[in-house]
Amino acid sequence: MVTGDGAYIKKLNRSLILQEIIKNKMISRAELSKKTGLNKATISVQVADLLDEKLIYETRQEHNSIGRRPIMLSISGDAGYVLGIDLDTPNIQFAVSNLNGKSVEQTTVGLDTKDYHTIIPLLIKYIKEFKEKYSNCSYGLISTNIAIHGTVNKEEKIIFVPKLKWSNKDIKADLSKELDIEISIENNANLSAYAEKVYNHQSDNLLTLILTSGIGAGIMIDSQLHKGYHGLAGEMGHMIIAPEGKPCACGNHGCWERYASEPTLIEELSDLLQKPNVAYEEIKNRIANQDPTTYEYLKQFIRYLSIGINNIINLYNPETIVLNSEILKVYPNVIDEIKSNLKSSVSEYREIVISELGNKSGLMGACALAISRFLDVSDLILPVPEEQTDKNDTRTKKPETIC
Numbered sequence: 001m002v003t004g005d006g007a008y009i010k011k012l013n014r015s016l017i018l019q020e021i022i023k024n025k026m027i028s029r030a031e032l033s034k035k036t037g038l039n040k041a042t043i044s045v046q047v048a049d050l051l052d053e054k055l056i057y058e059t060r061q062e063h064n065s066i067g068r069r070p071i072m073l074s075i076s077g078d079a080g081y082v083l084g085i086d087l088d089t090p091n092i093q094f095a096v097s098n099l100n101g102k103s104v105e106q107t108t109v110g111l112d113t114k115d116y117h118t119i120i121p122l123l124i125k126y127i128k129e130f131k132e133k134y135s136n137c138s139y140g141l142i143s144t145n146i147a148i149h150g151t152v153n154k155e156e157k158i159i160f161v162p163k164l165k166w167s168n169k170d171i172k173a174d175l176s177k178e179l180d181i182e183i184s185i186e187n188n189a190n191l192s193a194y195a196e197k198v199y200n201h202q203s204d205n206l207l208t209l210i211l212t213s214g215i216g217a218g219i220m221i222d223s224q225l226h227k228g229y230h231g232l233a234g235e236m237g238h239m240i241i242a243p244e245g246k247p248c249a250c251g252n253h254g255c256w257e258r259y260a261s262e263p264t265l266i267e268e269l270s271d272l273l274q275k276p277n278v279a280y281e282e283i284k285n286r287i288a289n290q291d292p293t294t295y296e297y298l299k300q301f302i303r304y305l306s307i308g309i310n311n312i313i314n315l316y317n318p319e320t321i322v323l324n325s326e327i328l329k330v331y332p333n334v335i336d337e338i339k340s341n342l343k344s345s346v347s348e349y350r351e352i353v354i355s356e357l358g359n360k361s362g363l364m365g366a367c368a369l370a371i372s373r374f375l376d377v378s379d380l381i382l383p384v385p386e387e388q389t390d391k392n393d394t395r396t397k398k399p400e401t402i403c
Helices: 006-024 029-036 040-052 116-133 171-176 188-200 262-273 280-288 292-316 334-340 358-375
Strands: 056-060 071-075 081-087 091-098 103-110 141-148 158-161 166-169 182-187 206-210 216-221 320-324 351-354
Touching: 006 029, 006 040, 006 071, 006 358, 029 040, 029 071, 040 056, 081 116, 081 358, 091 116, 091 358, 103 116, 116 141, 116 171, 141 188, 141 358, 171 182, 182 188, 182 358, 188 206, 188 216, 188 320, 188 358, 206 292, 216 292, 262 280, 262 292, 280 292, 292 320, 292 334, 320 358, 334 351
Parallel strands: 081 141, 141 182, 206 320, 320 351
Antiparallel strands: 056 071, 081 091, 091 103, 158 166, 206 216
16 A cells, blocks of 8 residues: 655656546546546546646547537647657757657757767757747756667766767766756667557566667666666676677677677678678668578577577566567568577567667657656556658758867
8 A cells, every 4th residue: 555645645646647648648537537546536636736737638529429528638748848869870869759759850960970079069059959949838848868879877977888989978967067958868778668668568577679789678677667786787788698709899708799789790791792881771672582691691690689588588587578670670570580499498478579669769768758757657658659850850961060
């Protein structure tokens, strides 16, 4: 039984009510009472507060039966906005979402530099522009959540970003010096896992594996992100699957990502095909045309991938495993092939799936987590937003030149 003072109970009830309104999109007070178990008086008081705060609004539902039309409650999506940023190279992606999780604007900015002191002013410039653009609604631009393709500790400080070669950077502090907005920094795999749970899989125990740059994992346990003691949990690419195997940049030999990540796939397939830096599109075309060399290599690649997945299943017993890979997405019957390699009698899970969110998952997770924190809703469920671009900015922007 949950106990606490009146303010705590009121906050808990508010969270339950908002959770149900978001989940159902439109719901009456009577239905809210049934679904939350709260009495009608409590619902009435809470709803009145939320209406005063302009977080919800009322509409009368059309119906043909006799009697009064029920008054329905919905989230005021345009009362405020959140900004998600996927900080990567060669592009930075920006996405603005309303409080219903609807994507209202997306912008991609090309980078021609990896210099930290050049990129920080660029981020500040764009965040200020978005903040000004959405300043006229009730809550304005509420917060910014930044997805980092590297290790981030519990203090939200960057430990290392391999692609950018950044070490020990306090990006949150550096941005906060110039910006009057709440800023959060999170590992992109964690945000991807959160997005998969919120948008696609209502699974309390979910694990996402991102194969696109090494292998990173986002782990949800009992609906909470699992970050470990320092916040660095999920670096599963450095699990050793081949003692004395291929050297890894981490200093060890035989790490999983040296056998089952997309960079490794591209590197080794390029050697086999004798074509330097074979592109994604060519690999996809070779898969579509059932090229024998590509197929033979991918079968070996999937065997190595399955070894690591088997280890993860035994460690975490996840309900859902989501694989985020653009190449595996186009490989026929890949899930069946992975399952055929999982022969252990003690490995238990419910499903293995390929991500439908792809390279937008971290960005979507950044927005969703910001919404969850603002509304204080722990079990957020949102519809997958339609892909939208800024009407005034439909093309990828050219790299910024900063003197």
